[in-house]
Amino acid sequence: MVDKRKLNTILAQAGIKTDKITGALVAPIHFSTTYQHPEFGQSTGFDYTRTKNPTRVTAEETLAAIESARFALATSSGMSAIVLAFSVFPVGSRVLAVRDLYGGSFRWFNKVEEEGRFHFTYANTEAELLQHLQEDIDVLYIETPTNPLMLEFDIEKLATLAHEKGAKVVVDNTFYSPIYQRPIEQGADIVLHSATKYLAGHNDVLAGVVVTDDQALYDQLFYNLNTTGAVLSPFDSYQLIRGLKTLALRMERSTENALRVVEFLKTSPAVKEVLYTGKGGMISFKVQDEGNIPQILNKLEVFTFAESLGGVESLITYPTTQTHADIPTEIRHSYGLTDDLLRLSVGIEDSEDLIADLKQALED
Numbered sequence: 001m002v003d004k005r006k007l008n009t010i011l012a013q014a015g016i017k018t019d020k021i022t023g024a025l026v027a028p029i030h031f032s033t034t035y036q037h038p039e040f041g042q043s044t045g046f047d048y049t050r051t052k053n054p055t056r057v058t059a060e061e062t063l064a065a066i067e068s069a070r071f072a073l074a075t076s077s078g079m080s081a082i083v084l085a086f087s088v089f090p091v092g093s094r095v096l097a098v099r100d101l102y103g104g105s106f107r108w109f110n111k112v113e114e115e116g117r118f119h120f121t122y123a124n125t126e127a128e129l130l131q132h133l134q135e136d137i138d139v140l141y142i143e144t145p146t147n148p149l150m151l152e153f154d155i156e157k158l159a160t161l162a163h164e165k166g167a168k169v170v171v172d173n174t175f176y177s178p179i180y181q182r183p184i185e186q187g188a189d190i191v192l193h194s195a196t197k198y199l200a201g202h203n204d205v206l207a208g209v210v211v212t213d214d215q216a217l218y219d220q221l222f223y224n225l226n227t228t229g230a231v232l233s234p235f236d237s238y239q240l241i242r243g244l245k246t247l248a249l250r251m252e253r254s255t256e257n258a259l260r261v262v263e264f265l266k267t268s269p270a271v272k273e274v275l276y277t278g279k280g281g282m283i284s285f286k287v288q289d290e291g292n293i294p295q296i297l298n299k300l301e302v303f304t305f306a307e308s309l310g311g312v313e314s315l316i317t318y319p320t321t322q323t324h325a326d327i328p329t330e331i332r333h334s335y336g337l338t339d340d341l342l343r344l345s346v347g348i349e350d351s352e353d354l355i356a357d358l359k360q361a362l363e364d
Contacts, residue, residue, distance in 0.1 A: 003065035007178065008248050014062040015241050018054075029238045030054040049234070051226050056237040062244055063199070066178040067211045068185050071218040073225050074209055074232035074240065078174065078194025079104050081208030084230065085170055085190050086139075088220040091117050093138040096167075098153065099124045099335045100146035103324035105172075124335050126153050133161045143172040144181070148284045148319050148343040149336055150275040159187030168217075174198065174310070179251040180279050184213050197310030198281075200243040201250050205236050250312060253348040254281030257314075260351040261344065261358065270362040272340075281346040282309060287362070290340035293318060299364075302349060302357035309345035314354055317343045 003010055015027030022028075030053055035046040046052050056074050064072035075081045082105060089095075097109065099122040112118050121137070123129040133140070140162040144153040159169045170190045171183035177198040183191045193199055195207035212218050225231060232240070258281050265274045265285050270292070275284040287293060297305045303316045307323055317323055320339045324332060332338070346354065 005065075007066055010062065010065045011244055011247050014244050015058050018058050027055060027058045027238070027241060029234050031234050050229050050231055053231070053234055053237065055234045055241075056232055059232070059237040059240050059244075062241065063193075063195075063209050064211060066182075066244075066247075067173075067191055068178075068182045069191070069211045069213040070215075071213065071221075072209055072211045073218075073221055074195070074207060074237060075225065076208065076230045076232055077206050078192070078196055078208040079108065080230040081192050081194070081210050082108065082172075084208075084221060084225055084228075085192055085210050086112075086118070087224040087228075088217060089118070089139055089168070093118050094136065095120045095139040095141055096129065096132050096135075096137045096162075097122055097141040098129070098143055098146055098151070100149045100151055100337065101143055102147045102172075103319070103326050105143075106324075107326040125151075126158070129153065129158060130161065133158070133165060137162070137165060137167045140167050140169045141172075142170070143175070145175050145277050145280070145282070147175065148275075148282075148317075148324070148341065150277050150282065150284055152277055155181075155183050155186040155188060163187065175282050176280055177247060177251060179248055184211065189214055189217060195240055196308065198251065199247060199310075200240050201247065201311055202239075202243055203308060203311035203313065205239045205243065207232050207236055207240050250348060251280065254346050255279050257281070257348065257351040257354060258283055258344075258346040261346055261354055264355045264358065268359070268362055281344075283344040283346060284341055285344070286338065286340045287342065288340075290338075293340070293342065296342070296361045299361040300357055301360075302353050303344070303361075309343075311345070312348045314347040314349055315345040317345070319343055 018027045033049045059074050060072040095118050109120055113120050123132055142153050162169050168189040171188040172192045173183055174194045174197050191211040193209040195209045262276045265271045270288055271285050272288050273286040303314045306315050
């Protein structure tokens with residue numbers, strides 16, 4: 001049953017009233033790996049923690065609710081979520097994917113294609129996706145906005161056409177989170193998150209999420225996850241629940257800060273292009289002189305030069321040598337991911353400090 005409460009209420013109330021024995025306000029962490037059967041032939045609903053864990057169930061119920069879905073599975077990382085999602089598609093499936101992808105996604109896609117498990121066709125723009133949707137495909141895979149070029153795609157339009165072809169639609173919603181986008185409502189069959197990022201929000205949890213509203217897909221996903229075992233641990237499930245409670249507040253503050261940072265970047269003589277959608281904390285920009293990038297990164301004091309995104313702390317990433325290093329140079333350059341691009345994950349610090357830090361690094 002889909003939770004009909006407002007999003008902010010679902011988030012703030014995550015885990016509340018789940019402990020019927022003590023009435024604990026904060027959902028407890030259940031570390032036990034195994035559970036007692038009340039009698040022969042009976043179960044509490046929990047038998048072995050790889051299959052089902054009370055703390056993980058609380059996290060999954062919240063994750064499903066905020067994505068307007070009935071089912072969610074919490075996995076050990078964002079990449080394990082992608083692998084799990086694709087496990088329900090038969091060998092030989094034809095996948096149409098956006099070209100601008102997280103480097104880890106591309107690395108795995110490339111590997112499984114080399115092994116003959118899936119065949120991939122890539123599209124740079126929505127127009128190209130629409131053109132390829134006239135062909136026979138089995139899966140449509142979208143990041144929106146994309147990482148790191150911040151391209152947006154019309155999920156509803158693309159999902160409608162994909163479903164007419166009998167294809168399933170998978171959407172990576174990591175950058176926007178359910179605060180700004182709920183792909184299930186727009187026709188997606190499966191939604192993915194690297195919950196390490198905005199959902200957990202504090203750079204201290206490695207987690208992934210797979211969400212669906214389709215019972216048959218969920219049954220397959222649940223079976224495969226239980227079989228392979230890449231589940232989220234009880235403690236990390238607790239940490240994820242804690243992070244979810246402030247998701248809306250963090251996203252709103254990150255957006256406020258990002259809008260101000262974008263205003264500055266657009267006026268900086270050191271910047272030639274700014275890529276931002278108008279919401280969320282993710283910004284990419286291209287500098288006038290890529291030879292200055294090492295100096296820029298070394299001079300920053302408030303922004304931290306590190307991989308990842310979505311935490312309360314502001315980070316700067318150089319995709320060429322970090323997140324997208326596994327994508328061959330000629331492929332990256334062909335779709336606009338050039339060596340002059342830097343990516344910001346804007347946190348919740350004071351925007352004046354963030355702007356001052358960027359100014360001294362870029363222009364002084």
